[in-house]
Amino acid sequence: MRFDYAIVGGGIVGLATAHALAERFPDASILLLEKEDGPARHQTGRNSGVLHSGIYYAPGSLKARLCAAGVQSMMRFCDEYGIRYEQCGKVIVATHARELPQLERLYERGLQNGLNVQRLTSEEVRAYEPHVQAIAGIRVPSTGIVSYRHVSLTLVDLARARGTDVRFGTRVERLTPTAHGYDIGTTAGDFTARVLVNCAGLHSDRVARLAGTDPGASIVPFRGEYFELREDRRHLVRGLIYPVPNPDFPFLGVHFTRMIDGSVHAGPNAVLAFQREGYRKTDVNLHDLTEVLRNPGFHTLARKHLREGAMEMLRSWSKAAFVRSLQALIPEVTADDIVPCSAGVRAQAMADDGKLVDDFLLVDGPNALHVCNAPSPAATSSLEIGRVIAARVPGIAPLTPARPPLEGVYA
Template identity: 80%
Template sequence: MRYDYAVVGGGIVGLATAHALAGRHPGARIVLLEKESGPAQHQTGRNSGVIHSGIYYAPGSLKARMCAAGVGSMMAFCDEHGLPYEQCGKVIVATAPEELPQLDRLYDRGLQNGLKVQKLSGEQVREYEPHVQAIAGIRVPSTGIVSYRQVSAVLVDLIRARGTEVRFGVKVERLTPTADGYEIGTSAGSFAARVLVNCAGLHSDRVARLAGTDPRSSIVPFRGEYYELRPERRSLVRGLIYPVPNPDFPFLGVHFTRMIDGSVHAGPNAVLAFAREGYRKADVNLRDLREVLANPGFRTLARQNLREGAMEMLRSWSKATFVRSLQRLIPEVSADDIVPCAAGVRAQALTPEGKLVDDFLLIDGPHALHVCNAPSPAATSSLEIGRAIAARVPAAPSRPTLSLTPQGVPA
């Protein structure tokens, strides 16, 4: 069968894209291909479940715009489909005087991004989080928590109900351009599609190259390792507690997150994973590792961040060091209070010059659109990303060509 649209990737961005395509183009023939046995098996199902506010992102960036809109659309989606979520808010706290200028910059950025943010003294921080040690903070009330696995499961049901074919256990192995689309070779045979949408996450750069498109970056996998507070110590955390992030590093620092099931996670750190799906320290994929180590951009990044990288590695192997990071926020936490829990891997795009791509990266190609960088807050923004993609691909079947802006999304 020939399809109008083929979406590669069954994480929340791929599912949201298929959902938006089916809604915008009724009657179109759509197939979603996912190599795993079910949806949300990687970044989507292994993150902290935060509905991000958008405070961290550069004003006017795709992240800032889509995240701000995504908060409302994600919560509305949950209301419509009876999914549990909570708009619990979060505090970002400074624990040392040298962090105050960056805290002020974050506050200003929040205002620029249209957020209702509140400056807090140390005493006011403790009104929200009594166990936190801080000299100042910011309250971000729009932040929430949800299970993105549950959201993804509902999306699967919705897109199937609209006639989209969802094929799990199907790995894309080759892409052959044709006069009016692609021949898609997979582990389950061939598929033909007029338009390809690449939402392959950890493998998005490889899928883009299979399609003959330069992704202008390479995916570097960073593992985020978490601990969980023992049930009897969950009372130490009421909501979400974040440190002031390092402005030169794309990660938010070790923090506390109350999950929608009531558990409290502490983390993550950010260490190089030796496999794109390397959720354990012992996971090694030689192809993945060779690609990273041979990448001149990664070598540049490593040289420029030796101190931060060494600290992340030490925190990975030393529970005592991890605990000391947590104690900067909550001094009462001890090593006996936390136990290891599941890790995640962030698919972070890196340019050949050694710069971490700090925005969503959507690249157009002949009859295709490639989502080549969609780490956090992509889950929060997923419904908006899906709508933006659906708005740019042509209606089926009357328009045979694809025309996109340079960034692949509306200005």
């Protein structure tokens, strides 16, 4: 079968891309291929459901610009299609004096990114989160919560209603560039497409190489493990409570997140997963693991973050260590208050020199675009990422009137 556009990956970024392409090219034929039996089975369906504000990201970066626009787009989408969400706001708190300079830098970054950010004293923190112990904090009112799985299911329905051919349980095994696009070999038969869009998440680097494009980076999977507060202890958390992140470490630290269903998750840590879809400590894929360990860049990364990495591993194997990290924010939390819940795996791109890619990474190929780094806040930003992709890929059908893409986001 022949299509104008083929999208590989049925997470929220792939589905948002199908949504944007159908809006921009209503007469084009679109195919979406997903190897799982349904949408949002990996990063999208296993994250904490936060509508991020964009406070952490470098001003002018794709993450900062698309997150700020994306949270607004996502709330409008939810309003339009009756998806429940809540702007509960979040507090980022300092528990030691040494964290105050970084807290102030975060406040200034929030202002640079055009956010409403409020400084908080210790007493003001407790007015929002009575059980938190902090010496200072900042509040970001625009942060919220939603179910990205619900959003994804809605995007699937919209895609099919507009004529997109959405095929689950279809793994891409071969991509052959041709003069007219790509021949695509899958477990459910062969297809051709004039333009390929790679939104394969944890396997995005492999799909890019399968299509003959070197993305200049490799995916390193980091498992994030969570605990959940027992129902009778959920009152300890009203909204979202984050520590001041370590500026030398690319993760945000364990935090408390109230989910849209009312549950409260605590975590995640960040440990190397021994399998790209390794959601349990015992999940090991020798090919995946060997690929990481043979990469010289990973050894550079590991040496740089040896101390932080060791602490993350300790939290992974010791509940007591995990609880101590939580008690830095809420001293009342005990080991009896939390139970393990499902983990997620972050698809983090690492450049060949061992540096983790800080921004979203979009790599052009012949008649193709590869999304090779789309970790958090990609879910928040997904509708805007889709718009950027639709504006960037080669046009097949006449353009229809649509909102113009954000200027300069891929300059």
